[in-house]
Amino acid sequence: MMQPSNLNTNFLPSPNCNSIHRCKDSSARQSPDISYVYQVSQENTTSSSGSQVDRGVSGSIPRHNSQDIIEDSTATTSVDNEPEELGFLPVLKNRNFLALWSGQVFSQLADKVYLVLMIAIISSRFQASNQSISGWVSAIMMAFTIPAVLFGSVAGVFVDRWSKKAVLVVTNLLRGGLVLAIPVLLWMTQDWNAVGSLPTGFAILLALSFLVSTLTQFFAPAEQAAIPLIVERRHLLSANSLYTTTMMALVVVGFAVGEPLLAIADAVTMQFGSEIGKELVVGGSYAIAGCLLMLLKTGEKERRFEQESPHVWQDLRDGFQYLGKNHRIRTALIQLVILFSIFAALAVLAVRMAEVIPGLKSSQFGFLLAAGGVGIAAGATLLGQYGQRFAAIQLSLYGSMGIAGCLIGLAIFTENLLLVLLLITLLGGFASLVAIPMQTAIQKETSPEMRGKIFGLQNNVINIALTLPLALAGVAETFIGLQAVFLSLAAAAIAGGILTWYICRTET
Structure with missing residues (x-):
């Protein structure tokens, strides 16, 4: 598909156009013929420009009138005459990226520790003394995998129609609520009959894991789509590098400190006569991520679609x-x-x-x-x-x-x-x-x-x-x-x- 005429979309620079400084003059001469308008937030960029977006494949991509405005920092091609800052520093100066990044830290930490939480609950409530835990854990992993296959693409369709900030906030708060509900649901169903061959409590864990994973399918594309909304095009590589570094660090930290962290939390809550410390850590991390993401400003304006169900x-x-x-x-x-x-x-x-x-x-x-x-x-x-x-x-x-x-x-x-x-x-x-x-x-x-x-x-x-x-x-x-x-x-x-x-x- 043809890209907006005033965007430098080549991620492989041509021999005659090696930098944004050398391309900006030619790109700025394009006159906008607007069918979508991208307005650049002054918080994130130093200039703004209109852009023309191709009308889609056979006219099938949803059209908006000129009042439907999305602020997008990637629409900017002109830059200051000042020397361009490289590395992580300009990204870390971006308050909106800091809000997204800090939300990522707590959200992904909760994602990694969630499996540790499930294993801890299974070993204390459902696993027999002479039984392998592998079968129980495999079932939980399947409950996580199925939504990724079923809903991954469909979720992206709705993310395009909804506010990215709203999706990020709501999915984290809902995941936090589901995790915090685990002790209550297990207590309420402890005397219930088994569901087929499964204990009712374990069936609840499978259902909750399925729901948490389903919400994650909406969170993931919204997070990726939010990054270019709040980070200038020339700093996207640094932003993605920081994002990946944080993700990999949390993989190591989450699996390494997950078990002792949950044990300490349980020891603290035991002093108050309750063993809900594990759920408070994981659910609280999701909730903190949701609250931090409330500070995010993506620059999206309200988009007025026709009153019809999504196609x-x-x-x-x-x-x-x-x-x-x-x-x-x-x-x-x-x-x-x-x-x-x-x-x-x-x-x-x-x-x-x-x-x-x-x-x-x-x-x-x-x-x-x-x-x-x-x-x-x-x-x-x-x-x-x-x-x-x-x-x-x-x-x-x-x-x-x-x-x-x-x-x-x-x-x-x-x-x-x-x-x-x-x-x-x-x-x-x-x-x-x-x-x-x-x-x-x-x-x-x-x-x-x-x-x-x-x-x-x-x-x-x-x-x-x-x-x-x-x-x-x-x-x-x-x-x-x-x-x-x-x-x-x-x-x-x-x-x-x-x-x-x-x-x-x-x-x-």
């Missing part, structure tokens, strides 16, 4: 057609799917690696995965500081080649603990060179009125893609061996990098 399936078709027309978004999405598939397979293969490495047990595979998280966080930090100097396609190609090299190294040095830890750490760093520029490219290239649909489709496709490696990696390792699987993943990484480079070079 969900038509909007989904619009999203797929938009992907079909925009090769850069589609290519970036393919790269992300390949990357997440590799990491999903690595999560399964890490168990086998821990089993064959001398001095490690299979239950200690988390140390190997933590090394990857450290690498991603380190790579994202460096990328946020210095990544603006490079084209996104260069970073993606270098990252793909680096990932392939690390996977080949893992195939060779499978039983050497120090080299395996080093290679997985490097693999995480190279992965950040692919994930962050590609996510930034999707944000830059997607028109504001299509972001919810595209990010919803992205979450849905990635969640579906993750299930295949999780199911097939272990089987493939059994039949063809660990080394052969790593080499196959390396080939996939190389193919993804070359495909992205080729498509973007031929279209630029």
Whole structure:
């Protein structure tokens, strides 16, 4: 689809236009013919400009009149004559991004500790003394996965129609309320008969997990769509780097401190004769995130749609057609799917690696995965500081080649603990060179009125893609061996990098 005429949408700079300073004059000469109007918030940008948005695929994308205004910082192409600030500093000066970022910290911390909470409740209430907990935990994980597959794309359609701020606030407050309701619901149903073969209390946990995950499907695309609304286009790479660094840090922190944190909370509430500390920590984190996000100002104006029910399936078709027309978004999405598939397979293969490495047990595979998280966080930090100097396609190609090299190294040095830890750490760093520029490219290239649909489709496709490696990696390792699987993943990484480079070079 044709992009707004006054937007510099190329995430691969052309030889004659390497920076926004050199392109601004030519882009500013375009005269706006407005069908959508994007008004730039003075809090986030220093100038504003009208933009023309393509009328959509066969006229099927919802149209608004000129009174429907969305403030969007990505519409800005002109910049001050002052030297441009790079790195994290200009992003951290943005009060709206700080509100979104702080909300992300509490929300994602609650997401990570939620599973620890479920395991704690299961082990204390439902697991028999001689019974494995794996079956109980697998059921909870299934309750989380199903909404991602069913509602990921549909949620994005509604996010486009609703206020991003409202979605972020309401989903966090509702998730907090559901978690805080767990002790009450378990107490009320403790004497109820089993639902089929399941204890009633566990059936309630499954239902609540399903609802929490469903709300998360709305929260995720709204969060991604809000970032380009509050961050200037030239700072999106730094914002996404900080976002990714925080996410990976919370993965490590959440799983590492989750159990002792919940134990301390229970010990505190026990002094008052109650054991609701665990639920207060998780539910309270969601609630705090919702309150912090109330401070967010996305600059969205009220959008007046015709009084009709949402055309969900038509909007989904619009999203797929938009992907079909925009090769850069589609290519970036393919790269992300390949990357997440590799990491999903690595999560399964890490168990086998821990089993064959001398001095490690299979239950200690988390140390190997933590090394990857450290690498991603380190790579994202460096990328946020210095990544603006490079084209996104260069970073993606270098990252793909680096990932392939690390996977080949893992195939060779499978039983050497120090080299395996080093290679997985490097693999995480190279992965950040692919994930962050590609996510930034999707944000830059997607028109504001299509972001919810595209990010919803992205979450849905990635969640579906993750299930295949999780199911097939272990089987493939059994039949063809660990080394052969790593080499196959390396080939996939190389193919993804070359495909992205080729498509973007031929279209630029």
